[in-house]
Amino acid sequence: MSKVTQAQIRCPHCHSISEYNIWISANVTVSPYLRDEVLSGSLFWKDCPKCTEGFSASHDLLYHDMEKQFCVWLKYPNAAGEIEMEPGADRADRVFKSHWLRIVFSRDELTEKIKIAQDGYDDIFIEALKVFHSAKFDIDFESAFYYDRTENRMSRKTIVFVHRPDGAAPIEHTMDLREARSAIEPFVPKIGAAIKSDWSPWMWVTRPTVLMTFEECGLLSGMTAPETVQNISDYVLEKAETLVTMANSVAVDLNSAENKLQLPYALTDDVENWHFLVTVAGVFSALHALSQRVSEETIDGITSGKVLLKLDQWNPKGSRAFSDCRQFVEGALECASNEQVDLTSADAIGMWLLCKLYRRFPTPEETVDARPLGEFLLETFDEWWVEAN
Numbered sequence: 508m509s510k511v512t513q514a515q516i517r518c519p520h521c522h523s524i525s526e527y528n529i530w531i532s533a534n535v536t537v538s539p540y541l542r543d544e545v546l547s548g549s550l551f552w553k554d555c556p557k558c559t560e561g562f563s564a565s566h567d568l569l570y571h572d573m574e575k576q577f578c579v580w581l582k583y584p585n586a587a588g589e590i591e592m593e594p595g596a597d598r599a600d601r602v603f604k605s606h607w608l609r610i611v612f613s614r615d616e617l618t619e620k621i622k623i624a625q626d627g628y629d630d631i632f633i634e635a636l637k638v639f640h641s642a643k644f645d646i647d648f649e650s651a652f653y654y655d656r657t658e659n660r661m662s663r664k665t666i667v668f669v670h671r672p673d674g675a676a677p678i679e680h681t682m683d684l685r686e687a688r689s690a691i692e693p694f695v696p697k698i699g700a701a702i703k704s705d706w707s708p709w710m711w712v713t714r715p716t717v718l719m720t721f722e723e724c725g726l727l728s729g730m731t732a733p734e735t736v737q738n739i740s741d742y743v744l745e746k747a748e749t750l751v752t753m754a755n756s757v758a759v760d761l762n763s764a765e766n767k768l769q770l771p772y773a774l775t776d777d778v779e780n781w782h783f784l785v786t787v788a789g790v791f792s793a794l795h796a797l798s799q800r801v802s803e804e805t806i807d808g809i810t811s812g813k814v815l816l817k818l819d820q821w822n823p824k825g826s827r828a829f830s831d832c833r834q835f836v837e838g839a840l841e842c843a844s845n846e847q848v849d850l851t852s853a854d855a856i857g858m859w860l861l862c863k864l865y866r867r868f869p870t871p872e873e874t875v876d877a878r879p880l881g882e883f884l885l886e887t888f889d890e891w892w893v894e895a896n
């Protein structure tokens with residue numbers, strides 16, 4: 508069902524806030540004109556009653572095509588910068604049976620998903636194709652590179668993509684459909700079954716998430732695509748460049764008054780100590796989370812080649828504290844498995860932090876904070892690796 512609601516939106520021209528009718532869901536099978544309005548952007552277009560200027564509003568929209576059996580949820584972060592799912596969204600697969608459920612975070616992504624479905628493709632096929640093409644032609648994984656259309660060229664079906672590098676004119680890339688199918692389609696079911704989503708059952712199918720899934724499934728090694736193997740390390744290396752900065756800002760955020768973990772004051776009180784230790788534990792957690800996704804060699808390469816240097820540039824004691832954390836966590840996990848004690852990586856990371864922050868072994872009451880701390884860091888950085896820069 509299509510649905511309109513009222514929302515307060517700030518005009519980007521005169522900055523006054525007015526109330527507008529906005530579409531929060533669009534059923535394009537019942538109301539086909541809504542598809543055209545989404546694609547043209549007119550569905551998002553608002554005229555400010557104060558200054559009469561027009562602007563495009565950024566708001567969530569659930570796009571539902573009953574005929575093609577797919578739903579795409581366009582979501583924007585809330586005031587706290589988080590993607591908040593509506594109650595019941597996690598059970599959507601029961602409501603929209605045998606539908607594709609997708610989540611996207613920009614209008615360009617939404618437009619692309621609509622075009623892909625209209626033309627009868629599987630988006631995992633299209634994204635996997637883009638992964639290989641991007642690797643081959645050195646297209647930045649974060650740049651705007653979208654499926655546009657399929658057309659006949661020289662009597663062959665040809666897929667046309669449009670690449671819009673930052674600040675440059677759009678460039679069309681074409682691929683022969685039949686060749687693309689024979690190269691990529693064998694992998695599509697495996698990727699489809701293995702791809703993970705933080706918003707499950709709403710899947711985020713993009714080049715980075717598909718590439719990560721390829722790597723996780725060990726599919727890259729069996730392929731004759733050395734450029735792509737190169738490319739995942741490049742992608743990870745690029746992210747690793749900013750890992751220490753990221754860990755530092757997570758430490759700062761987590762120390763602020765509105766933090767969600769409700770840690771005792773005694774832990775967060777010594778701000779300098781907190782920033783140092785949480786940053787180190789954050790960096791460790793990030794690499795630990797990444798080790799679930801990429802090979803050990805890739806992790807070792809970026810740890811010794813990049814992350815430890817960055818840590819020491821940031822704080823001369825950084826890499827030593829990192830090694831201490833690693834030893835502690837690995838030791839604790841080994842011990843636990845020998846003694847068949849139930850201990851997660853999150854518990855061990857959290858325990859290291861508690862020991863260091865209290866400067867003593869925590870009491871049994873105090874140890875309850877270990878798991879949420881460790882889980883928070885692992886989850887934050889696991890998401891961060893697949894996030895666009």
Ligand SMILES: [Zn+2]
Nearest residue numbers: 518521555558
């Ligand atoms: Zn205005």
